Amino acid sequence: MKKAFLDYIHKLQEKITTSIEDIDGGARFKEDVWKRPEGGGGKSRILENGKVFEKAGVNTSAVSGVLPKSLEGYFNVKDSKFFACGLSLVFHPKNPMIPTVHANYRYFELYTSDGDLKDQWFGGGQDLTPFYLIEEDAKHFHEVCKSVCDKHSSNLYKVYKEKCDSYFWNHHRNESRGIGGLFFDYLKSNNNYKIEDWFSFVTDVGNSFLKAYLPIVKNRKDYKYSLNQKNWQEIRRGRYVEFNLVHDKGTLFGLKTNGRIESVLMSLPPKVQWVYNYIAKKNSEEERLIKVLQNPRDWTT
Amino acid sequence: MKKAFLDYIHKLQEKITTSIEDIDGGARFKEDVWKRPEGGGGKSRILENGKVFEKAGVNTSAVSGVLPKSLEGYFNVKDSKFFACGLSLVFHPKNPMIPTVHANYRYFELYTSDGDLKDQWFGGGQDLTPFYLIEEDAKHFHEVCKSVCDKHSSNLYKVYKEKCDSYFWNHHRNESRGIGGLFFDYLKSNNNYKIEDWFSFVTDVGNSFLKAYLPIVKNRKDYKYSLNQKNWQEIRRGRYVEFNLVHDKGTLFGLKTNGRIESVLMSLPPKVQWVYNYIAKKNSEEERLIKVLQNPRDWTT
Numbered sequence: 001m002k003k004a005f006l007d008y009i010h011k012l013q014e015k016i017t018t019s020i021e022d023i024d025g026g027a028r029f030k031e032d033v034w035k036r037p038e039g040g041g042g043k044s045r046i047l048e049n050g051k052v053f054e055k056a057g058v059n060t061s062a063v064s065g066v067l068p069k070s071l072e073g074y075f076n077v078k079d080s081k082f083f084a085c086g087l088s089l090v091f092h093p094k095n096p097m098i099p100t101v102h103a104n105y106r107y108f109e110l111y112t113s114d115g116d117l118k119d120q121w122f123g124g125g126q127d128l129t130p131f132y133l134i135e136e137d138a139k140h141f142h143e144v145c146k147s148v149c150d151k152h153s154s155n156l157y158k159v160y161k162e163k164c165d166s167y168f169w170n171h172h173r174n175e176s177r178g179i180g181g182l183f184f185d186y187l188k189s190n191n192n193y194k195i196e197d198w199f200s201f202v203t204d205v206g207n208s209f210l211k212a213y214l215p216i217v218k219n220r221k222d223y224k225y226s227l228n229q230k231n232w233q234e235i236r237r238g239r240y241v242e243f244n245l246v247h248d249k250g251t252l253f254g255l256k257t258n259g260r261i262e263s264v265l266m267s268l269p270p271k272v273q274w275v276y277n278y279i280a281k282k283n284s285e286e287e288r289l290i291k292v293l294q295n296p297r298d299w300t301t
Numbered sequence: 302m303k304k305a306f307l308d309y310i311h312k313l314q315e316k317i318t319t320s321i322e323d324i325d326g327g328a329r330f331k332e333d334v335w336k337r338p339e340g341g342g343g344k345s346r347i348l349e350n351g352k353v354f355e356k357a358g359v360n361t362s363a364v365s366g367v368l369p370k371s372l373e374g375y376f377n378v379k380d381s382k383f384f385a386c387g388l389s390l391v392f393h394p395k396n397p398m399i400p401t402v403h404a405n406y407r408y409f410e411l412y413t414s415d416g417d418l419k420d421q422w423f424g425g426g427q428d429l430t431p432f433y434l435i436e437e438d439a440k441h442f443h444e445v446c447k448s449v450c451d452k453h454s455s456n457l458y459k460v461y462k463e464k465c466d467s468y469f470w471n472h473h474r475n476e477s478r479g480i481g482g483l484f485f486d487y488l489k490s491n492n493n494y495k496i497e498d499w500f501s502f503v504t505d506v507g508n509s510f511l512k513a514y515l516p517i518v519k520n521r522k523d524y525k526y527s528l529n530q531k532n533w534q535e536i537r538r539g540r541y542v543e544f545n546l547v548h549d550k551g552t553l554f555g556l557k558t559n560g561r562i563e564s565v566l567m568s569l570p571p572k573v574q575w576v577y578n579y580i581a582k583k584n585s586e587e588e589r590l591i592k593v594l595q596n597p598r599d600w601t602t
Contacts, residue, residue, distance in 0.1 A: 032578065046577045055577070172556045238569070245546035246556070255473045255547070262578040268539070270576070274569040276347045276356070277333065 001120065001195060002083060005107045005203075009060045009087040010043075012105070012206050016089065017045050017058050019210055023217055026051030029058070034260045039065035040083075044263045048270065052098075052221050056091040057266035063257060067110070070256045081111040084257075086124070087206070088250070090267040091213075096233035097223040099130035099137065099178070100240065101213050102267065104250065105206045107199075122198045123185035126209055127164055129178030129240060131233040133289045137216045138179050142299035144212035145182045145205075152201045157300070160184045165296040170243045175293040177243045181212075232286055235278055237269035244268065302421065302496060303384060306408045306504075310361045310388040311344075313406070313507050317390065318346050318359050320511055324518055327352030330359070335561045340366035341384075345564045349571065353399075353522050357392040358567035364558060368411070371557045382412040385558075387425070388507070389551070391568040392514075397534035398524040400431035400438065400479070401541065402514050403568070405551060406507045423499045424486035427510055428465055430479030430541060432534040434590045438517045439480050443600035445513035446483045446506075453502045458601070461485045466597040471544045476594040478544045482513075533587055536579055538570035545569065 017029045027050035035041035042061030047053055062085035072078055086106025093100065103126035110119040128141050142161070149157035164183035168176055182205060187198040244251050244267055254264030280286035318330045328351035336342035343362030348354055363386035373379055387407030394401065404427035411420040429442045443462070450458035465484035469477055483506060488499040545552050545568055555565030581587035 048577060055575075057577070172562055234572075241542060241573075242546060242566075245543060261473055265543075265575065266577055268575040270574060271535075272542075272573045272575070274356075274566065274571060274573070276349060276358070276567055277563040 001107070001199065002085070002109065005199065006062055006085055008203050009085065009105065013043070013045065013058050013060050013087055016210060019214065020047065020053065020056055020091070023214065024050040024052045034263065036063050036258065036260070038258060039063060042260060042263055044266060046266055052093060052217065054092050054094045055270040058087065058089040059263050059266060060087045061085060061263065063259065068257055075110065077110060079113045081113065081115060083109040092269045093217065095221055095223060096131040096225050096229045097134065097220040098217055099128045102127055103209050105202050120188070120195060122187040122202045124202055124205065125160065125164055125181060125183035126205065126212065127168060127178055127181035127183065130289065131236050132285055133292055134220070138299050140215060141181060141212050144208050146300045148204050148208040151204060168243065170239060171247065173239060173242065175290065176296050177240060179292060180296060231273065234271055234273040235275055237272045238274045241268055241272055302408070302500065303386070303410065306500065307363055307386055309504050310386065310406065313388055314344070314346065314359050314361050317511060320515065321348065321354065321357055321392070324515065325351040325353045335564065337364050337559065337561070339559060340364060343561060343564055345567065347567055353394060353518065355393050355395045356571040359388065359390040360564050360567060361388045362386060362564065364560065369558055376411065378411060380414045382414065382416060384410040393570045394518065396522055396524060397432040397526050397530045398435070398521040399518055400429045403428055404510050406503050421489070421496060423488040423503045425503055425506065426461065426465055426482060426484035427506065427513065428469060428479055428482035428484065431590065432537050433586055434593055435521070439600050441516060442482060442513050445509050447601045449505050449509040450483070452505060469544065471540060472548060474540060474543065476591065477597050478541060480593060481597060532574065535572055535574040536576055538573045539575045542569055542573055
């Protein structure tokens with residue numbers, strides 16, 4: 001399973017970075033290979049200052065070793081070893097009419113201190129963070145998410161869509177980070193699913209990513225935008241930073257397992273603004289976005 | 302004591318905002334008065350897009366009520382009431398040759414659920430975050446800090462200077478947020494000091510703030526700088542955000558006590574960049590700064 005999923009995420013990384021370079025047409029990904037002193041390492045690919053993407057990162061990593069003390073409480077175990085691998089991506093487009101996107105597909109194994117496997121699960125998801133709400137795009141993204149879930153079971157989309165809305169809730173702002181998508185974790189073998197079924201599910205979701213996101217990029221990349229709209233994008237990116245640094249468990253995991261800091265924090269946007277007490281104008285497009293973030297909507301009905 | 306310190310921070314807020322407006326000569330502070338639903342409130346003063354300061358905030362607040370559950374562990378108490386008041390300021394200058402500065406002077410009381418006072422203490426400090434290291438300025442700031450400490454006791458500066466270096470340590474970057482200053486907390490009555498002595502100490506430190514910072518602003522505000530130097534400032538501001546959102550207990554306290562979010566987060570810089578894996582050139586001024594942040598130095602000997 002480890003080998004199969006590692007193989008999968010490396011191929012997916014290749015496929016996604018190639019497609020993004022194609023559509024960007026300006027910049028190329030640079031690759032950094034890094035090792036974790038305690039075991040494992042990763043391969044980070046970052047594109048900066050492209051024509052379409054201001055910053056895009058697609059990282060794969062596979063880390064292992066003794067589970068750090070600081071994470072024992074989190075998993076409710078003691079004296080364990082672990083293996084974790086996954087692909088994480090965040091794209092920050094230049095044009096504020098294109099949403100920022102995030103995706104993560106990961107696999108985790110826990111062992112006793114003797115190295116016997118005691119638990120294994122998949123996790124991940126994909127979600128969209130628009131700066132301007134183009135309903136057609138929100139629907140398209142969610143419909144792709146739904147159709148890949150429906151292939152596996154008719155109840156999965158509803159559950160993982162709701163988990164996504166609740167996970168990416170930016171508590172201190174009382175609003176969602178974006179308009180969601182899918183979020184799932186602890187996908188373990190049980191009465192209904194074998195671990196191989198979850199492998200099939202998670203890899204299907206990963207395979208749907210480009211189909212969910214690329215058409216949006218293609219349709220919006222040549223839209224005109226004003227300096228005010230660009231400023232709004234940079235202010236909203238501030239909320240993205242706040243979520244990732246204050247609430248995101250993935251970032252926390254990276255910082256606590258002595259992950260490679262630059263890879264963990266590649267999710268942070270290239271240019272960000274904090275304007276004191278910025279309030280969107282009444283009945284503006286900016287206010288319309290905020291309202292949807294405060295009250296997550298159903299996009300597939 | 303509550304009344305005396307509240308009175309003090311309001312006067313200090315007035316004095317500091319007036320001085321900053323004078324030296325800025327461009328923008329004025331705007332005041333927001335807010336109330337906390339659970340008790341108390343504050344007065345935020347923010348200046349944006351000035352000639353000298355891109356963003357400057359000087360907040361006072363006095364909050365009280367039942368100590369939130371989420372903070373009981375932090376103070377190691379149960380079923381308590383509290384009162385907290387203080388002044389917080391953060392100035393983000395435009396010119397990267399002027400350091401960012403932060404200061405906080407605060408007073409805290411804990412009560413039993415019946416309202417009997419069971420503990421009281423002062424805390425606070427002031428610290429400098431330069432983008433380029435001008436040694437003369439670092440020395441000046443620390444010398445003012447030292448001389449105000451020495452008035453009260455010859456050992457205070459050393460202790461609070463070291464506490465400052467350790468508090469503002471940006472763990473995940475393995476460097477300090479800035480070049481320090483003073484940091485102190487839990488200043489309680491004991492064999493050597495009455496609570497009134499700490500009142501006198503903390504208010505003396507607050508009174509030294511303008512003397513410590515303004516001469517630096519005056520001396521550097523007309524320095525020329527390049528676009529590269531401005532970019533470096535914005536990249537370093539990213540580290541400031543990381544510290545405040547990941548490690549800072551004051552920010553955490555604000556978020557957990559349902560403080561006014563815009564006032565808690567006024568510390569965040571106006572414009573920030575995250576450039577992937579930015580490494581300062583060998584033997585550059587930028588690298589010289591990093592080296593001092595990695596190895597905090599003694600500035601008064």
